[in-house]
Amino acid sequence: MKNIKKWQINMNEISKYITTSNISTNGSFKIGMLDDMTYLDITRRVGPPTNFFGEDAHKVQCEWIFNVNGDIFTLYDWKTYNLDYTLKELTVWSVGGFDNTDKNMQILLDYLVMQKNKYGPSLESINSINSKF
Numbered sequence: 142m143k144n145i146k147k148w149q150i151n152m153n154e155i156s157k158y159i160t161t162s163n164i165s166t167n168g169s170f171k172i173g174m175l176d177d178m179t180y181l182d183i184t185r186r187v188g189p190p191t192n193f194f195g196e197d198a199h200k201v202q203c204e205w206i207f208n209v210n211g212d213i214f215t216l217y218d219w220k221t222y223n224l225d226y227t228l229k230e231l232t233v234w235s236v237g238g239f240d241n242t243d244k245n246m247q248i249l250l251d252y253l254v255m256q257k258n259k260y261g262p263s264l265e266s267i268n269s270i271n272s273k274f
Contacts, residue, residue, distance in 0.1 A: 164206055166215050166237065173236035173246055175216060178253060180228045183216065186253060196224045203227065209245040214238045216253075 183205065184190075190203035202224055204217040215237035218227045236246060 164208060164213055166204075166206060166213065169213065169215055169237040169239055171219070171235050172238045172240075173250070175234040175236055175250055175253060177232055178234060179230075179232055183234070183253065207249055209249050212238060212240070212242045212245040214246060214249055216249075 180203070187205060187207075191206040192204045194202050194204075196202065200220050201217045202221065204215050207214045207216070215235075217235050217237065218231055219235040221227045221231055236250070238246065
């Protein structure tokens with residue numbers, strides 16, 4: 142039971158941060174991967190991307206920025222060059238950061254994966270996501 146309580150504390154900590162656009166990610170680099178997660182899965186849990194660059198972007202079309210216990214992480218599509226593919230088919234996302242802080246990165250990844258199927262999408266949320274593109 143103690144492990145469950147500790148895990149719940151971690152979930153509450155990450156919930157406080159979700160996404161923020163007030164953090165610079167200049168100098169961050171790829172430190173990990175998130176597999177088996179679609180754009181819709183991610184937006185169901187944490188909302189739309191912090192930064193959406195769209196098809197005019199060179200290497201990244203959308204990016205979420207997270208602060209987990211003081212460590213900054215980004216979740217982004219890397220070199221898909223196809224917005225439709227990113228939104229509908231991409232299932233492997235890059236995780237960026239400044240240092241390979243395994244513990245906090247794992248908290249973020251576990252949070253996203255464990256919450257993936259917790260809430261089914263409402264028709265309103267699907268329409269809202271689609272209407273932005």
